[in-house]
Amino acid sequence: MIAELGHFALVLALGVALLQASLPMIGAHKGWSGWMAVGQPAAITQFLLIAFAFAALMHGFVTSDFSLRVVWANSHTDKPMLYKIAGVWGNHEGSMLLWVLILALFGAAAAVFGGALPPRLRARVLSVQALIGLAFLAFILFTSNPFDRLTEPPFNGQDLNPLLQDPGLAFHPPFLYLGYVGLSMAFSFAVAALIEGRVDAAWARWVRPWTLAAWIFLTIGIALGSWWAYYELGWGGFWFWDPVENASFMPWLLAAALLHSAIVVEKRESLKSWTILLAILAFGFSLIGTFIVRSGVITSVHSFANDPERGVFILFILAIFVGGALTLYAARAGSMQARGMFALVSRETALVLNNVLLAVAALVVFVGTVWPLIAEIAWNRKLSVGAPFFDQAFTPFMIALAVLLPVGALMPWKRATVRRSLRPLYPALLLTVALAMLIWAVGANRSAVAPIGAGLGVWLVLGALTELWQRAGHVPARLTRLPRADWGKAIAHGGLGVTFIGVGLLTAWSVEDIRVVQVGEPFEVGGYSITLDAVDQVRGPNYTAAEGTMTVTRDGKLVTVLHPEKRFYPVQGMPTTEAAIDNGLTRDIYLVIGDKQQDGGWAVRSYIKPFANWIWAGAMLMALGGVLSLTDRRYRVAAGARRGRLVGTPAE
Secondary structure (H helix, E strand, C coil): CHHHHHHHHHHHHHHHHHHHHHHHHHHHHHCCHHHHCCHHHHHHHHHHHHHHHHHHHHHHHHCCCCCEHHHHHHCCCCCCHHHHHHCCCCCHHHHHHHHHHHHHHHHHHHHHHCCCCCHHHHHHHHHHHHHHHHHHHHHHHHHCCCCCECCCCCCCCCCCCHHHCCHHHHHHHHHHHHHHHHHHHHHHHHHHHHHHCCCCHHHHHHHHHHHHHHHHHHHHHHHHHHHHHHHHCCCCCCCCCCHHHHHHHHHHHHHHHHHHHHHHHHHHCCCHHHHHHHHHHHHHHHHHHHHHHHHCCCCCCCCCCCCHHHHHHHHHHHHHHHHHHHHHHHHHHHHCCCCCCCCCCCHHHHHHHHHHHHHHHHHHHHHHHHHHHHHHHHHCCCCCCCHHHHHHHHHHHHHHHHHHHHHHHHCCCCCCCHHHHHHHHHHHHHHHHHHHHHHHHHCCCCCCHHHHHHHHHHHHHHHHHHHHHHHCCCCHHHHHHCCHHHHHHHHHHHHHHHHHHHHHHHHHHCEEEEEEECCCCEEEECCEEEEEEEEEEEECCCCEEEEEEEEEEECCEEEEEECCEEEEECCCCEEEEECEEEECCCEEEEEEEEEECCCCCEEEEEEEEECHHHHHHHHHHHHHHHHHHHCCHHHCCCCCHHHCCCCCCCCC
């Protein structure tokens, strides 16, 4: 009965979305305030209905209601409660329901907190948001109904994919969806602005908090996914250039570009057309990511579905919304004239270069991701585009971006000189070069990756500190009085630098050892002595495992005792590796136990991973910087909303 009520709630939400998509838009066009006012209660009602449907599906998973097809296919009575709950979105149908729930949440937030927005603009934003919800609610109800019943309910389920039974994967998708779907607000503001003809400093100030929130969630989601891949897959890597990883990375790059571009619109009334285009493309690439995950056109461990019919439906949604928005953009682009003029050397130019580098980097990732598909369709050739391509094609743009950021941040608006902008950075530059040379000298393999990566990271961190010092007027007491946005910007840029340091040193200095080890036999890896003391058979809630006990010493002193596992999930008939990691500030000791060999030994992989945790610490610092900026009163939704002006076609 609860499942049927959840299904009925989705049907009602579809009807409410239809009303929200039509009445406020017509009201805004006609100037009918009553029709425009329908958008707010409709957005809240739609969210409550979808939230009820989501709660009904969660009830099915928690109570192991195997009469529901999706519960039977993705749960089991022996599964721990955390993964029963995570199983709600660990499948195609449930994840799409989470998708529309978050979409409705953002629409409801705009209705509740957008009171200072001009009524016509808010009505149009809510209508566009509802149109997206209408399309995806129809997709769920007609192709991916999570409340589909089985005629003869089985006694137990088929369990969730063992790779997804992990805390990292339990929280990774919700954060990622908050970022993906959050970009729909930037899209809705862009389309509403194109309809209304309002693209100015006030519009940029309205759209930035929504974009920043989406970027924060995407940052956390990507970091959680990278962390999971590092410790769960057992290969010690933090990024694999997997198509689904790339699908989340491309919107992140474009959202970062959009944030910086909106600054120019707000401060200088320039880059209006480009900013609108970025808002459309950022959400467009989120839809592309949804298509990649659910269409089956590209195989990935992260894929939720392998159904071409569903893929065609999503492709149709993508074509309608992105194609329609770009058509509207083409019709209106000529009216969005830039007002602020600036010299070739200025902060505006630096931000333009920032945007170009981020956008081209996203294009490189896109080409590398879809090229195997294009080659197969066009020439019937099976191609694989892997890490070597991405490393060589993508890395130069990130290097250029890292070099530019500290300099551009210190440039004044409108007109600047390179020499004057560089002058405060001379101490940072000297220290960066000195540290890079030291890392080069210390590195035994003489790889350029370590000094370049770490040097650029130090340059970003010192550049962020220098900017704070400049803004405080070289007076320490003033640092505490700086706006939160200034601190947020510095922490975010510094976090990017910390990630650069981690990536550079981990890539260059990582030590790997693969061998067959007998119980009681010590071996040396990267200056550590490791001994496999024992291998015991243990039983978990829904798996069995061979658990190793491995002692790590250095210079005769105990460092740690680790317990890697080789698990087997009988319901799925699938083995997994559970790496054991001793985390440290400057290194991780990473041990993986494999299968037992014919001679009685065990396959063991050992890694020494220097500065691995700096990668995710940097990502969290970036997210923290975004949160600090978001709490600055100047960047809250509707701050300064009344100072906007119409540009191009006047509003009705």
